[in-house]
Amino acid sequence: MARGQDLSNTLTMLHTTVMQTGTNLQDALTKGIGKLEASGQAAQQETSETVVAELSRMRNDLRETKNRLTASRDELSEEVRAAITLLRQEVQKVKDAVHDRSATENDIPALLGKDTGPASSTAALYPGPDSDEAIPASQFLPPAPGAPAEDSGPPPAGALPSLPSPRASTEGEAQPDGFEEQVRQTVHAVLAEEIATLHSLLTGLKVAQDAQTVARDEQDQVLTGIRQELAGLATSVEGWQTQQNTAAQNTDAPGVTKEHSSLLQQAARVSSAILVCHRDTWEFIAAHAGRHPHFRVPPQITDHGAERVSTTLSGRSLIAVLISLYSIKHTAEEGDGDWEMATTIYHRIHHRLTTLASDGEPVTITLDDRSRPSDSADTPDGMTPPDSDQPDDENPEAADGTPPPKPSE
Numbered sequence: 001m002a003r004g005q006d007l008s009n010t011l012t013m014l015h016t017t018v019m020q021t022g023t024n025l026q027d028a029l030t031k032g033i034g035k036l037e038a039s040g041q042a043a044q045q046e047t048s049e050t051v052v053a054e055l056s057r058m059r060n061d062l063r064e065t066k067n068r069l070t071a072s073r074d075e076l077s078e079e080v081r082a083a084i085t086l087l088r089q090e091v092q093k094v095k096d097a098v099h100d101r102s103a104t105e106n107d108i109p110a111l112l113g114k115d116t117g118p119a120s121s122t123a124a125l126y127p128g129p130d131s132d133e134a135i136p137a138s139q140f141l142p143p144a145p146g147a148p149a150e151d152s153g154p155p156p157a158g159a160l161p162s163l164p165s166p167r168a169s170t171e172g173e174a175q176p177d178g179f180e181e182q183v184r185q186t187v188h189a190v191l192a193e194e195i196a197t198l199h200s201l202l203t204g205l206k207v208a209q210d211a212q213t214v215a216r217d218e219q220d221q222v223l224t225g226i227r228q229e230l231a232g233l234a235t236s237v238e239g240w241q242t243q244q245n246t247a248a249q250n251t252d253a254p255g256v257t258k259e260h261s262s263l264l265q266q267a268a269r270v271s272s273a274i275l276v277c278h279r280d281t282w283e284f285i286a287a288h289a290g291r292h293p294h295f296r297v298p299p300q301i302t303d304h305g306a307e308r309v310s311t312t313l314s315g316r317s318l319i320a321v322l323i324s325l326y327s328i329k330h331t332a333e334e335g336d337g338d339w340e341m342a343t344t345i346y347h348r349i350h351h352r353l354t355t356l357a358s359d360g361e362p363v364t365i366t367l368d369d370r371s372r373p374s375d376s377a378d379t380p381d382g383m384t385p386p387d388s389d390q391p392d393d394e395n396p397e398a399a400d401g402t403p404p405p406k407p408s409e
Contacts, residue, residue: 008279008301008309012286016297019290033237040230047226051219058212065205072201076194083190087183094179260326266353267322270315270363273352277367279307284341288324295320308368322349 275282282301289295298311313321328342345367352365 008303011283012297012301015283015286015290033240037233037237040233044226044230047223051223054219055216058216062209062212065208069201069205073198076198080191080194084187087187091180091183260322263350263353264319264322266356267318267349268315269356270318270353272312272314273318273363273365274310274312275365275367276304276308276310279309281341281345281367282309282311285321285324285345288328288342289317289321292320292324294323318349322346325349 275285277285286297290297294316296314296317298313298317301309301311303309325342325346328338329346332339332342334340348367349365352363356363
């Protein structure tokens with residue numbers, strides 16, 4: 001007997017431990033999901049801040065590069081303008097020098113004579129190298145003082161060599177045109193080199209901007225993936241919460257009737273009630289009523305042999321038992337066993353609580369209906385004959401005078 005009692009206590013403690021473990025697991029799962037959601041939000045916020053900071057830095061770099069490019073362009077424009085100004089000044093100086101040279105060459109005939117004769121006279125004074133004619137020295141020397149002047153007479157017959165004529169002014173004007181073309185080519189080469197450098201700089205800037213765009217697209221994809229994961233996680237959490245709420249709604253007690261409320265008030269008047277039943281019946285009661293906050297596991301369960309046990313329930317625990325059985329009656333389907341067990345126990349407790357008094361014996365609720373001794377002796381194996389007055393098993397409450405419950409209860 002002691003061994004059976006220890007086994008009963010062990011089962012009760014095991015049931016209580018399982019219930020507490022389930023509650024702890026549920027709390028741990030709720031906390032874990034909360035931590036996961038908080039970490040996901042923190043990761044999303046950190047990623048957003050990082051992306052915003054990186055985009056700000058990229059914008060600042062791009063702005064600085066643009067400013068440097070603009071400054072370089074302005075400096076290049078100023079240098080080109082200064083170079084063009086210097087070139088124009090040099091060209092103007094060259095033109096002035098060429099013009100002065102042309103004017104000097106045009107003034108040479110004026111120094112030799114005003115008419116066209118000086119060229120012939122000069123040619124007569126300086127015969128060509130091929131001439132064998134001897135020129136007297138008196139023609140080149142001035143006359144002696146006091147000597148009569150001699151007529152020079154006409155110049156000797158024959159063609160005399162002439163001095164080379166000065167170059168035409170058109171040749172002097174052709175040089176500035178060629179120099180301007182060379183200056184243009186030089187300026188064009190300098191501008192082409194600077195434009196090539198500027199083009200290289202713009203190409204590098206475009207490559208950097210494309211790289212920034214690609215990096216921004218990758219970051220957007222990462223953010224999109226994180227948002228999708230967070231959305232999926234939020235959906236899972238919402239689904240889990242919905243399931244929990246649905247389960248809680250399913251487990252909530254149905255609408256309370258006046259009769260049920262009155263029965264709970266009668267149970268509250270009870271200090272303690274003795275419950276006598278089979279061990280399996282007690283496990284059914286403890287399994288369902290143990291979830292209620294008002295239920296307290298009895299400290300002692302007595303074994304009476306033949307798998308019969310008895311225990312003492314307080315009025316508070318009896319209220320928890322009635323509420324749990326009432327909920328099973330209205331949520332379970334008829335024919336699954338739970339409805340029949342809950343209905344039978346509920347009506348048996350109801351029958352015992354309808355005759356309460358301020359004095360008398362403690363309330364004893366017994367779930368141990370048996371066959372009549374005479375019938376068990378006349379029939380084999382203790383079976384009840386069909387014409388017996390004993391109520392059948394489908395209506396176990398007939399022995400207490402309680403009408404059978406309806407499925408609509």
